[in-house]
Amino acid sequence: MRNHDTGTTRRLLESAAIVGVYTTEQGDLPERTTDDLLLESIEGALADAGMTLDDVDGMVGGRSLSDSAATAFPSYWSELIGHPLRYYSTVDAAAAAHSANILHASLAVAAGLAETVVVIAGGSRGGSRQENIQKMAYAHGEFDVSWGTLVPSWFALAARRHMHEYGTTSEQLAEIAVSTRAWAAMHPQAMMKNPLSIAEVTGSRMISDPLHMLDCCLSNDGAGAMVITSKARAADCRKPPVRVLGGAEDYTFQGYVNVCHDWLVSGAIHTGQRSLEMAGLKHDDIDLIEIYDCFTITVLRMLEDLGFCAKGEGGAFVSDGKLRPGGTHPLNTHGGGLSWGHHISGMAHAIEAVRQLRGECGERQVPSAETALVHSQGGPLAIHSTVILAKA
């Protein structure tokens, strides 16, 4: 029998804490490189924690997709910061990596493999945006490469089936873009701040029917970082620590969309259930929901699979405005990939959760937020990771 006990992981997690976060500016930043955006993030997150580069002995995360293959390699960073790292890992799971990276960093600290780990994400898209898309489109593999489809079409297929099965509407999907924009308007770094109406979303250019342009996330440059250290060291840090109460991963299938046979359920069902169980919390105990939002349908599907509403009821669930500022279910309060910026994907959501739990979010602060669920998703709903964060 597989061991489903979550207590061991939970107890380990108690000896680590998140103590620093940082996000760079987000946007078209052709003058910035991946390395310099990441270095700014690392130094910024350490300063936020009241630490310096001298404190770092581990790193987690990073991808080598853009202009610097070196960023994926631990020794690039140890060489740069001038002393050896004793721990490095990264989850190679596209946008599903971020909650998993936070979980792995926390467990590495708990296990004593490192004392202070910086988790990194993002950088520069490098070259031109179209070039990157071309590269991806031509490299996608023998069974998906010829049909003139890429990521938006995968999620459009998911949206169409959800509409067919449950009567979900474009207006219900649009509500997610609208509520997210309302939060973005209150974040100083958000790329898109103009108020948005449902009609503007459904009236925006069609990308891959039924997904409109404003159902899709932004494309930009930018980076972010998070510092995780031991509970003992956290006591000396500049700001109150944030705890990781639980976390889980689920890797179901690879990127060919035809492989997914049940387009109505995903691995988020498992990561949501398991991470909440580990945290000893129920859905009603969660004050803040942060779900990686590559598309509006992604959020709707994840709200169902994570268990915030019943399967098929996502459309009705979001349409009463409960995700908006002042609503009962504040979601993506930084403005998400849809309006804040997309390049650090789910790491932005985790960083926002930390800022909210510390109570430093100004006008967009969710009153007395003590717990947050942060979900990362990658591939066409194929790979998932979730963490539950809480005020210490």
Next chain:
Amino acid sequence: MNQQTAPTPSVIPAKPIPIPSDLARPFWVALQRKELHLQRCDACGFFNHPPRISCPRCHGHAFTWTQVTPEGTVYSYTIVHRPPVPAFKSEVPYAVALVDITGTNVRLLSNLLAAKEELRVGLQVEIVFDDVNQDITLFRFKPKSADNTAGSR
């Protein structure tokens, strides 16, 4: 930011063409003969697409490439208005569908050659073979003839 330095391509790159993997070569070879063949597990009968080195259902390692009926039922579809690469620009809008292949557990993705009014989940389709060059034949879907003539929904 203004991408003034980006050169305007004088020639639009060709559409991406599949590069058959060794494992999937029988699939592509069969398409050239205007047949649909899928990798089937000898032990449990499960069809694998993409083909695999081990059956995820029973963990068997022996497979036989098996001819199946080149038709199926639309599970979901989308209409692409903004193509991922310029090579498809002249064709927008075009439909792409996930189709459950009749008599198998396999779902395939390809273009659905049908008018917008015809598109629906549950549409019965058949495969048409398209020799895009000497080495590669692609499969696409079109509404089944019978479905067309019965067609008043």
